[in-house]
Amino acid sequence: MKNRILMIILLTLAAVSLTAGRYAGDFMMIGSGVRALGMGGAFSSIADDGSAIYWNPAGISQIKKPEISAMHAFLYSGLASYDHITYCQPLPSDVTIGVNLTRLTVSEIPVFSETYLLGTNVDERINNAALQLPGVPDGSFKATDDLYQFAFSKHLHYDLNMGWLFFALPMDFHLGGNVKFIKRNLMNNQGTGTGIDFGMKVKTDLGVLFDWEALGKLDFGLNFQDIAGTDISWDTYSEHRDKVLFNTKLGVAVTQPIPPLDSEVLLAYDYDYVYEGCSHFGAQFSYKDLGAIRAGYYDKNISCGASLNIYGVGIDYALVTNPVGITNRIGLRVSF
Numbered sequence: 001m002k003n004r005i006l007m008i009i010l011l012t013l014a015a016v017s018l019t020a021g022r023y024a025g026d027f028m029m030i031g032s033g034v035r036a037l038g039m040g041g042a043f044s045s046i047a048d049d050g051s052a053i054y055w056n057p058a059g060i061s062q063i064k065k066p067e068i069s070a071m072h073a074f075l076y077s078g079l080a081s082y083d084h085i086t087y088c089q090p091l092p093s094d095v096t097i098g099v100n101l102t103r104l105t106v107s108e109i110p111v112f113s114e115t116y117l118l119g120t121n122v123d124e125r126i127n128n129a130a131l132q133l134p135g136v137p138d139g140s141f142k143a144t145d146d147l148y149q150f151a152f153s154k155h156l157h158y159d160l161n162m163g164w165l166f167f168a169l170p171m172d173f174h175l176g177g178n179v180k181f182i183k184r185n186l187m188n189n190q191g192t193g194t195g196i197d198f199g200m201k202v203k204t205d206l207g208v209l210f211d212w213e214a215l216g217k218l219d220f221g222l223n224f225q226d227i228a229g230t231d232i233s234w235d236t237y238s239e240h241r242d243k244v245l246f247n248t249k250l251g252v253a254v255t256q257p258i259p260p261l262d263s264e265v266l267l268a269y270d271y272d273y274v275y276e277g278c279s280h281f282g283a284q285f286s287y288k289d290l291g292a293i294r295a296g297y298y299d300k301n302i303s304c305g306a307s308l309n310i311y312g313v314g315i316d317y318a319l320v321t322n323p324v325g326i327t328n329r330i331g332l333r334v335s336f
Contacts, residue, residue, distance in 0.1 A: 110140055
């Protein structure tokens with residue numbers, strides 16, 4: 001029981017503390033999606049499913065069919081849950097729009113009201129057993145953090161003529177952004193804020209660049225999160241404000257087909273610049289369009305996962321280690 005209470009307190013301080021102004025956006029950094037976390041968060045240059053709204057909104061213009069996806073994650077030995085649902089809708093002129101709802105829930109946070117101690121002093125509490133703390137909670141409450149995002153992305157194709165005689169280098173550009181609304185609930189108080197992300201993605205063909213057909217694709221991704229900073233204003237008496245720090249995600253990925261096996265290998269790397277910086281490494285092996293296995297590493301944590309695709313329905317699973325415990329993620333993607 002003591003360990004459970006301690007873990008809840010630590011999680012609450014990390015995720016929903018009113019006083020942790022510099023870390024108000026950390027619940028968003030847990031990251032949406034299953035495939036992305038299975039690859040250690042090295043996803044800003046890939047960003048090819050609904051979770052791209054978080055990782056790099058420019059990537060959703062790669063989605064050419066309407067897609068809905070959902071995820072549930074079991075965090076910290078079941079002390080919290082992390083859920084998201086997205087919908088992406090392609091439009092004419094290579095434009096895609098998308099919406100995302102992400103929620104972090106911390107349940108059964110113990111409350112020690114101690115109202116019966118008001119008006120007493122230290123000597124009274126020492127000498128009167130009825131005024132000494134029993135260590136039993138007077139109740140509990142649930143804290144939630146909600147993130148709502150609306151994203152827009154445009155795809156542009158350009159054949160770059162670099163003066164070579166026989167061919168031009170194909171370049172695919174994806175530009176996009178999202179507007180986010182943050183709502184945090186802690187007991188009887190609520191904090192709200194709005195922010196903006198902007199991303200871009202570039203893809204080219206290594207086979208054309210090096211005149212070697214066996215080579216695959218090269219992707220670059222760049223995502224600016226919370227441009228100009230995002231403030232979360234609380235409805236407390238002091239009108240407390242938390243700051244969500246600006247972050248830059250930079251990523252690169254190489255996709256190499258293996259024709260004899262009807263498969264491909266993907267290697268990806270991301271770097272987050274917020275705080276002291278963090279590197280993310282990911283790898284994926286996929287067979288046709290039927291499924292994939294993947295692994296990742298970031299901030300001394302390892303991850304792995306797998307996907308199975310059947311008739312436009314994708315089932316994803318990821319396992320992520322962390323100092324508090326193992327995280328399991330389950331996701332579903334449906335294209336129609």
